[in-house]
Amino acid sequence: MTALSPLLQRYDQLILDLDGCVWVGDEPVEGSAAAIAALRKAGKRVAFATNNSWHPGEDQVAKLWRLGIQASLADVVTVGGALQHLLAETRAGRTAYVVGTAALRKHVSEAGLRVLNGTDLASRAEVVVVGGSDDVHYDHLRSASLAVRRGADFLATARDPTLAMPDGLWPGTGAILAAVETASGRSAEIVGKPQAQLFRTALERLGEGRTLVVGDKLDTDVAAAAAAGLDAALVTSGEGSGEQPAAVEGLEPVEVAPTLAALVCA
Numbered sequence: 001m002t003a004l005s006p007l008l009q010r011y012d013q014l015i016l017d018l019d020g021c022v023w024v025g026d027e028p029v030e031g032s033a034a035a036i037a038a039l040r041k042a043g044k045r046v047a048f049a050t051n052n053s054w055h056p057g058e059d060q061v062a063k064l065w066r067l068g069i070q071a072s073l074a075d076v077v078t079v080g081g082a083l084q085h086l087l088a089e090t091r092a093g094r095t096a097y098v099v100g101t102a103a104l105r106k107h108v109s110e111a112g113l114r115v116l117n118g119t120d121l122a123s124r125a126e127v128v129v130v131g132g133s134d135d136v137h138y139d140h141l142r143s144a145s146l147a148v149r150r151g152a153d154f155l156a157t158a159r160d161p162t163l164a165m166p167d168g169l170w171p172g173t174g175a176i177l178a179a180v181e182t183a184s185g186r187s188a189e190i191v192g193k194p195q196a197q198l199f200r201t202a203l204e205r206l207g208e209g210r211t212l213v214v215g216d217k218l219d220t221d222v223a224a225a226a227a228a229g230l231d232a233a234l235v236t237s238g239e240g241s242g243e244q245p246a247a248v249e250g251l252e253p254v255e256v257a258p259t260l261a262a263l264v265c266a
Helices: 032-041 057-066 079-090 102-110 138-149 173-184 197-206 218-227 260-264
Strands: 013-017 045-050 076-078 095-099 127-130 153-156 162-165 168-171 211-215 231-235
Touching (some): 013 197, 045 057, 076 079, 076 197, 079 127, 102 127, 127 138, 162 173, 197 218
């Protein structure tokens, strides 16, 4: 059995970011599967939380299994699911326009909103939701911006400017959101990290215990942990690409490591 590092021995459970921490693109970060297996063998509870709204939770679980990491749907907290919960509680019955993937549109529809994508009424939607996608057209940005200028409620899954991929940093949700915010003159309400809700949902699933968050971004993962009152460690396998991150005032990870495996294993 792999021995855990002294740091990890202090915690009962972990919330792990996926992109940049567990995997980069379709490839696992070296040692991440073994590190998660070691945590579970040591009796540590593990949940996963992601700002990535491109794919539904079922796809995230399937990807974890494909990379050799056992997980159930209850182990994965997605920003799409958090958004659906928020919309169902506060905006059910209204109309919506979504900039994002089919998975995000499904979350909005299942929250009880009528999605106007593909209709002549798109620019008059009562709610605009922006998420990440690799298939964004000018028409999408135009309809969203017009609706926001007309007074639509304006929400986004995240403000992450980039997404860690094997060949470098791709434009993230924040890059798409910036276009709509610039054109509409308004700022979106963010549902995912650095807000605390994703981690609070993960805590509800994990139960009580001393919790460590592990992520690859100071301004989202570590900031959200701070907002939720949790300790956080930073890995540089994703956003930082192995580089020591620039300091952010008020955000102090308990440790910085090159990978999840380096953090977890003694």
